[in-house]
Each structure stands twice: as C-alpha cells, then as structure tokens.
Amino acid sequence: MIYPKIPLAQTVIQLCKAKGVKHIVISPGSRNAPLTIGFSNDDYFKCYSIVDERCAAFFALGIAQQLQEPTAVVCTSGSALLNYYPAVAEAFYSDIPLIVLSADRPKHLIGIGDGQTINQKNVFENHVLCSSNLKLDLKEDNIDLIEEELPVFENLENKVKTLPELKKTVQEYNEEEIDKAINMALLKNGPVHINVPFDEPLYTMVNESSVKPKSIDLENQPLEIDDYILGDCIKDWNAASKKIVLVGVNQPNQIEQHWLDNLAADDSVIVFTETTSNLHHDTFFPSIDKLIAPLKSEDFGKLQPDILLTFGGLIVSKKVKAFLRAYRPQQHWHIDLKKANDTFFCLNNFVKTTPNYFFSKFLPQIKSIKSDYNSYWSHIKASRRVKHNNYLNSIDFSDLKAFDVILNSIPGDTILQLGNSSTVRYAQLFDLNKTLEVFCNRGTSGIDGCTATAIGSAVANKKQTTLITGDLSFIYDSNALWNNYIPDNFRIIVINNQGGGIFRILPGHKNTENFDTYFETNHHLTAEHLCNMYGLKYESVSDEAALKTSLNSFYSEGNQPKLLEVFTPKNLNDEVLLNYFKYIG
Known part of the structure; x- marks a missing residue:
C-alpha cells in the first residue's frame, strides 16, 4: 500500500x-x-x-x-x-x-x-x-x-x-x-x-507505515434519569389538563411508535409536529401555522398549555414561537442529550436523555386525565383542513398552488430535502405523505448549502432524493452541481418567483425600486444553462396543467438527474398566501 x-x-x-x-x-x-x-x-x-x-x-x-x-x-x-x-x-x-x-x-x-x-x-x-x-x-x-x-x-x-x-x-x-x-x-x-x-x-510516498497509533475506545455513558426528576415530571403531568408536545427537527424512526400512540390516546395532550419532525399520527397536529394563524386572543388563552414538552431541533414556525412566548406555559420541559434552548423564555426542566428513553420511563406511569383539550382543537383542525382544500381549489396558479401540486406528487418512501426560507415555510402548510423522510438545514436556517447537502444525502442514501428549493437558494449554491457524484435518480424542483419571495410576505413597503433591489433581489435568471453545463435534464413550466403533466414523468428512471423549474407570478404570491390565512379562520 x-x-x-x-x-x-x-x-x-x-x-x-x-x-x-x-x-x-x-x-x-x-x-x-x-x-x-x-x-x-x-x-x-x-x-x-x-x-x-x-x-x-x-x-x-x-x-x-x-x-x-x-x-x-x-x-x-x-x-x-x-x-x-x-x-x-x-x-x-x-x-x-x-x-x-x-x-x-x-x-x-x-x-x-x-x-x-x-x-x-x-x-x-x-x-x-x-x-x-x-x-x-x-x-x-x-x-x-x-x-x-x-x-x-x-x-x-x-x-x-x-x-x-x-x-x-x-x-x-x-x-x-x-x-x-x-x-x-x-x-x-x-x-x-x-x-x-x-x-x-509534501508529496513523498513510502510503501510502509512508520507509525502504529493507538486508538482510545469510546466510553458510552448509560442513559438514565434521576428518580426525583422523573417523579416530579409524572406528578405534574398527571395534574395538568392541558399539555402540548412540540417536536422540532427529528431524524426518522427515532421514537418508537407505541410511545407516539400512547401520547395520541391522551385527551389532555396536543402533539404539534413540524414538517421536519418525521413523526406521524392521525391525531397529531401537523401544519401548526394552519391552526394558529387565524386565532384571536381569547383562542390563544384556550390553547395555552399548563405544560409544554419539547424535543428535537430548532422550530420553523414563527407563529408557534410567538404564541408560546406571549402565552407561556407554567412549565416547559425539554428532552435532549446535549442542549436545551430556552426558545420560549420559560424553560424550567432540562431532562438530559433521549426522548425515546424518557418516554419509556415516563409514559407507563402516566394516568389518563379527563379533558376536552384535544377534542376541542381537533375539531378546529378538521375545520381548517376543509377550508384549506376549498381555498386551494379556488386560487390561481401561484407558489401556494405549486406546492400543493408538487408535495402531492412526490413518490412514497423517498427522501425529501427542503430549501430554507419560503420553501420550508410553504411545506409547513401541508400534511405530507407519511412515508417520506424530510430534511432541511434548520440549524442555521441558511440558504447557502441546501443543494450541496441534498446531493450528499442522495449519494449516501440509495432512495430517490427530491430537493425543493427557491430560485435564490439554488443560484446561490449552484457550485454544488460541480461534482461527479450526483445520482441519476436525484431530482430538483426550483420554485422561481424571480427573487426572494419571502420578503414580500414580511412587513414592509413593497413594490419600490429599493425593495426590489435590496430585499427581494429581483432577477430574470433561470436554471437552464446551469443544467446544460452540469448535465442535468431540464424542463420548465409556468401553469398548473403543465406542472401536473411534467410531474407525471419527472420521477421516473432516467440516465441523468433532472431539474424542473416552476415559474410563479411574483406579484401574486404574497397576496394569495396572506389571503389564505384570512380564509381558513
């Protein structure tokens, strides 16, 4: 050697x-x-x-x-x-x-x-x-x-x-x-x-190694919870009639399903899951913003929990963060091996272990509490879902409509990588296929490496990987395509609204030269020439019918990776989204 x-x-x-x-x-x-x-x-x-x-x-x-x-x-x-x-x-x-x-x-x-x-x-x-x-x-x-x-x-x-x-x-x-x-x-x-x-x-080579370094074995610490901490948690939980479990970024298959079923069966518990949590149950509450956005102050009072239990990584939803900071629970517990972010400014219990281990010790000792907490909000969730579907059937082609079509098209049992900014926030509004494994760089929430991360993911996991990303994110990270390792089954969908569409949704004065240049970063670039240079099959669409037609064959096998660029009307997207939250209330 x-x-x-x-x-x-x-x-x-x-x-x-x-x-x-x-x-x-x-x-x-x-x-x-x-x-x-x-x-x-x-x-x-x-x-x-x-x-x-x-x-x-x-x-x-x-x-x-x-x-x-x-x-x-x-x-x-x-x-x-x-x-x-x-x-x-x-x-x-x-x-x-x-x-x-x-x-x-x-x-x-x-x-x-x-x-x-x-x-x-x-x-x-x-x-x-x-x-x-x-x-x-x-x-x-x-x-x-x-x-x-x-x-x-x-x-x-x-x-x-x-x-x-x-x-x-x-x-x-x-x-x-x-x-x-x-x-x-x-x-x-x-x-x-x-x-x-x-x-x-630096370049001199030899045929034999001159060193034999010693490797120090790992010393794994056993998982454990102090009895007094566990006892206090059980006592307080059994006394509370309103509990929220909020799950951030979470690797797939990290929590045993029977513990999720146990939480789902408790009338006093609401489980909020984000798109990146990779947790599913029919009684859970995905699409948090869909539930929270239309609420009035008296509604927030009803939703305010006695206990908030969190685990997983960073939370995407600004609306749930604003709610829990304004209507703080009496107690906030966070379960994690490493760190506990005081995201809602009321953290009082950091249980340093894995969520799965905590539930294995905690949930078998929990008593069923009579409460209408879950049923009340489940009724509102069902109402929101009906209005969500009605609204999507009534709107013109836009970012929101495109996401509806795209997210319903992704094949089951595949990997979904989401770009940051508006992409992950739009995805939060939809109930995704439960067999998808969803990832997004939410640690720093930057747009700088979404494409490169997705390509690395596709190399490591033989399942088909689809990246949904925005135009600025894609262009910013276009050097990610400069390698020889992109699998033929890798798919990219670029939502091109000609700029940083998320800034049109945020407060501020729109439709000025200053806004277009320094906030939205208005442009007329496309991904076509990049695809030609790097060997990706390129296709573009700009309406719902063409999008549905293209998606029919987009995920099929081929001899090169594919990119679909979806052009949406930038001056309509923010109006459609803001009206969406008004409509579903």
Whole structure:
C-alpha cells in the first residue's frame, strides 16, 4: 500500500480508519497532499473530490446527516478552511458529526507574510465540540523547532533532552488529540476541527507505515434519569389538563411508535409536529401555522398549555414561537442529550436523555386525565383542513398552488430535502405523505448549502432524493452541481418567483425600486444553462396543467438527474398566501 511519508499524516489516516470514518470529502490543494495521498490510496475509504470547499463541506454534511456517522472534509491551508464555516455552524446546531481536517503550515511560517497562510488555530472554536491543534513532526533538519514545541508539554519539566524522546512525546500528544476529537464527534454528534501542520516535502510516498497509533475506545455513558426528576415530571403531568408536545427537527424512526400512540390516546395532550419532525399520527397536529394563524386572543388563552414538552431541533414556525412566548406555559420541559434552548423564555426542566428513553420511563406511569383539550382543537383542525382544500381549489396558479401540486406528487418512501426560507415555510402548510423522510438545514436556517447537502444525502442514501428549493437558494449554491457524484435518480424542483419571495410576505413597503433591489433581489435568471453545463435534464413550466403533466414523468428512471423549474407570478404570491390565512379562520 502507498502511504504519505510524513508520520503525522499516517497517524491521522490510521486513526480515522480505526474509528470507522469511511467517507472523506477532499478539496484539491497542495498543503493537504499528504492526507490526500493517504486517504485516496486506501481502499477502506470512499473519497470524493469537490473543488469548492463550501460545497464540499455541505456535501459531507449531507452524507453524515443520512448515515448518522462522522464524515471528514479535507482542505489545504489558508482561506480554504474558512469556506467550511457555514457547514460547520450548521453541523453544530443540527447535531451532525463532521470532522474537519485542515492542513496548515508549520508554526514558524505563520504570521511572517508567507502565502496562503492564516491563523487557523481554533478558528471554529465557537461552533465545534473540539479543536485539536496538532504538532509538527520533529526531525533532524528542523531541530531548531524543539524549543518552540517544548512549552506545550507541561509535564516534561525539561526532562526530555534527546530528539527521539521529543519525537515520541509529540507523537503521543498528536495521537491523543486526534483520538479525543474523533471520539467527541462520535459521542456527541457534532463537528470537530483537527488542524494538521505539514512541512515540505509534501508529496513523498513510502510503501510502509512508520507509525502504529493507538486508538482510545469510546466510553458510552448509560442513559438514565434521576428518580426525583422523573417523579416530579409524572406528578405534574398527571395534574395538568392541558399539555402540548412540540417536536422540532427529528431524524426518522427515532421514537418508537407505541410511545407516539400512547401520547395520541391522551385527551389532555396536543402533539404539534413540524414538517421536519418525521413523526406521524392521525391525531397529531401537523401544519401548526394552519391552526394558529387565524386565532384571536381569547383562542390563544384556550390553547395555552399548563405544560409544554419539547424535543428535537430548532422550530420553523414563527407563529408557534410567538404564541408560546406571549402565552407561556407554567412549565416547559425539554428532552435532549446535549442542549436545551430556552426558545420560549420559560424553560424550567432540562431532562438530559433521549426522548425515546424518557418516554419509556415516563409514559407507563402516566394516568389518563379527563379533558376536552384535544377534542376541542381537533375539531378546529378538521375545520381548517376543509377550508384549506376549498381555498386551494379556488386560487390561481401561484407558489401556494405549486406546492400543493408538487408535495402531492412526490413518490412514497423517498427522501425529501427542503430549501430554507419560503420553501420550508410553504411545506409547513401541508400534511405530507407519511412515508417520506424530510430534511432541511434548520440549524442555521441558511440558504447557502441546501443543494450541496441534498446531493450528499442522495449519494449516501440509495432512495430517490427530491430537493425543493427557491430560485435564490439554488443560484446561490449552484457550485454544488460541480461534482461527479450526483445520482441519476436525484431530482430538483426550483420554485422561481424571480427573487426572494419571502420578503414580500414580511412587513414592509413593497413594490419600490429599493425593495426590489435590496430585499427581494429581483432577477430574470433561470436554471437552464446551469443544467446544460452540469448535465442535468431540464424542463420548465409556468401553469398548473403543465406542472401536473411534467410531474407525471419527472420521477421516473432516467440516465441523468433532472431539474424542473416552476415559474410563479411574483406579484401574486404574497397576496394569495396572506389571503389564505384570512380564509381558513
């Protein structure tokens, strides 16, 4: 087997292998050549070459999102590393294991005006679980660096005098730092950064490894809940007649169905699920905005819960956040292994465990409470659903109408990736096919990597993946198409309303030159030429009949990925949506 000659590169690669880090997304560069040589010459690893570092990181994030295991990204030194930051932040807030391996120049070349050099140490410290800054391999021709490296080893006390002794100490330090970082990504599900300095020559290869790093085993903590916390939860829950369970971003199949059935059978409980929660039950309340938007103040008082129980990631619905901040529950509990966001400013109980484990200990001890809470709001939900359908049958072609047609067309048992901004908010208004697995980058809610993430997801999951995205999101992330890995069954639907349509829905003065230029970003671009350049089959429609006709064959098998661009009338979309909320009330 071919190895890079540099021992530090060998160490990083062997520990990644020992920890089961299989997928490696590499952006071409010179300083990272030792890592590229090692990863690409070992058949254990599945390597991908993606030039644009921002897209590469989101591509890797999409793989990790589907596999729920760490995926590594490898880049050269300098600003290349900074282009990873949007995906690193998304991984941090979405609890996705991403391992950043950045090549760096030796310490003595930093801060002296050398090219392609920045301060890479701890550059992501606010958005990673761990920053490991490795030490340069020491050798005879860099003996002058020994004094520079010595201060980092507080336990040496100047006892190490010889070069072999110091080399061994540096090797042990690096192994420990790499192990610590990868274990953190595995245990805590989040991004870590390993900064790896390399001195030249960078491209020398050998046939045998010179190091045998030791891998530190993971130490999984057992799931548990303190008896007094569980007891208080049971007591308070059994005394409350109005409870809301609100679920944010949630991986598919994370909660056992019988616990969901148990919640659904409780008359005193309403379960609000978002599109990204991947939870379904006939008695649950999806499409939260559809229920809440038309409510008056007296209605909010009736809906106000005694206890709010939340789990999952960030909440999309601004309306439910506004409601629960204004009409706060007496108690807010959040169930999660890592963090509890005080989203509604009334959090008083953070139960640090998994939701599934909590329910297994909690729900068997819950008593049935007589309450008309669920039945009252279920009646309103049914009324809203009827009005929703009536309104959709009465409107002209628009964003809302297009989403109705598209979301009803997506084949069952497939992956649905949603772009941010208006796309995910429109999807929230519809009851989706229960067999779909739905994903969206809601950690930071940015438009910057939606396409790249969806492509990474499609590579990792053999099910057909459909991305629905807006025109600005798609154009912004168009470099995501610049790779050789897009599966033939990948589908993109671009809703092109000629700008940032969501800004027409928000408060503010519309239809001015200032608004068109600086908020909506009015444009006349299409995806057609990008599809021609990158080898996607392109089709466009601009009315309901054409959309339905196109969708009949859109998901069928083919020998290339497909993109459908749906043009909607930008000056009508906001009026249709705002009137929708008035109509369903």
